Amino acid sequence: MIKLQNEDGCQELPVIDLAGLMSKDEGARAKCASEIAVASSEWGFFQVVNHGISPKLLSQMRKEQIELFNASFSRKSTCGLLNNSYRWGTPTATAPDNFSWSEAFHIPLAKISDQSCYGEFSSLREVLVEYAAAMQKVARQLAEVLIKNLGQEFEEFEEMIKYDESTCFLRLNRYPACEISPEIYGLVPHTDSDFLTILHQDQVGGLQLIKDSKWIAVNPNKDALIVNIGDLFQAWSNDLYKSVEHKVMGNPKMERFSVAYFLCPSYDSLIKSCRQPPIYTNFTFAQYRAKVHEDSRLFGRKFGLSRFLRS
Ligand SMILES: O=C(O)CCC(=O)C(=O)O
Numbered sequence: 001m002i003k004l005q006n007e008d009g010c011q012e013l014p015v016i017d018l019a020g021l022m023s024k025d026e027g028a029r030a031k032c033a034s035e036i037a038v039a040s041s042e043w044g045f046f047q048v049v050n051h052g053i054s055p056k057l058l059s060q061m062r063k064e065q066i067e068l069f070n071a072s073f074s075r076k077s078t079c080g081l082l083n084n085s086y087r088w089g090t091p092t093a094t095a096p097d098n099f100s101w102s103e104a105f106h107i108p109l110a111k112i113s114d115q116s117c118y119g120e121f122s123s124l125r126e127v128l129v130e131y132a133a134a135m136q137k138v139a140r141q142l143a144e145v146l147i148k149n150l151g152q153e154f155e156e157f158e159e160m161i162k163y164d165e166s167t168c169f170l171r172l173n174r175y176p177a178c179e180i181s182p183e184i185y186g187l188v189p190h191t192d193s194d195f196l197t198i199l200h201q202d203q204v205g206g207l208q209l210i211k212d213s214k215w216i217a218v219n220p221n222k223d224a225l226i227v228n229i230g231d232l233f234q235a236w237s238n239d240l241y242k243s244v245e246h247k248v249m250g251n252p253k254m255e256r257f258s259v260a261y262f263l264c265p266s267y268d269s270l271i272k273s274c275r276q277p278p279i280y281t282n283f284t285f286a287q288y289r290a291k292v293h294e295d296s297r298l299f300g301r302k303f304g305l306s307r308f309l310r311s
């Protein structure tokens with residue numbers, strides 16, 4: 001059992017002021033970029049403030065999200081709603097420790113402006129469109145910093161990986177209060193299969209990540225977004241940036257909401273290390289997704305990048 005380290009106040013997730021990236025002062029821009037790169041390699045996780053997304057948009061998103069999840073189960077799982085993306089629990093679970101006590105909508109960006117996905121939730125559409133565009137902007141800004149820090153041209157990177165509206169997605173999460181047992185996860189430990197993820201959580205808390213072999217809780221900060229490195233950036237950077245395991249703990253009394261934006265490349269993008277000697281074999285995003293799905297189906301879990309290690 002891994003002890004929760006920051007219960008005794010040892011370590012707090014870095015908070016980075018993104019205003020630095022926009023500064024006229026070159027030194028301030030370089031300092032901010034360096035903080036992002038260091039946090040990505042030492043933590044694989046960080047928080048950003050002054051990210052440019054208005055508090056109004058964040059609170060509108062939360063309001064719409066709550067209304068959506070308040071709908072009946074039969075309505076949420078109705079054919080057509082948000083691209084049939086409603087999921088609850090873990091269909092592949094074989095034991096309590098691989099079951100996630102949560103429900104979610106998992107919406108590809110390509111479907112976000114599609115009127116036919118919304119039914120009576122028409123005001124959700126406008127908010128999601130604006131939210132996705134705002135998150136995409138921050139995600140690309142961070143990707144640019146991380147790519148330049150690897151000594152690569154960002155334009156070339158974007159040319160190679162062509163973000164795809166059908167592979168980037170938003171996930172709306174709800175974690176109902178779970179009175180059954182404190183052992184049950186809201187979301188089981190996992191790494192994200194993308195370049196990077198940007199999360200907006202409410203004030204309930206429950207997200208934890210591994211740092212130096214210990215679980216660290218992310219204390220809610222109402223002004224911050226949480227950023228984490230995904231498997232693809234770890235492979236691309238040849239393990240310089242870390243895709244670390246994280247999980248959501250269940251809460252016996254309070255429900256919790258979060259929204260995650262996943263920055264993904266097109267399926268045919270080749271993910272190859274920018275450094276020598278490469279730790280992983282080259283793979284396309286389609287191959288990676290297929291392997292993750294196959295492992296979940298056959299073994300009930302994801303093995304992720306370890307499947308692509310060079311022998
Ligand atoms: O809700 C959270 O805090 C984490 C969500 C997450 O890790 C995910 O959706 O991949």
Ligand SMILES: [Fe+2]
Nearest residue numbers: 190191192246
């Ligand atoms: Fe995640």
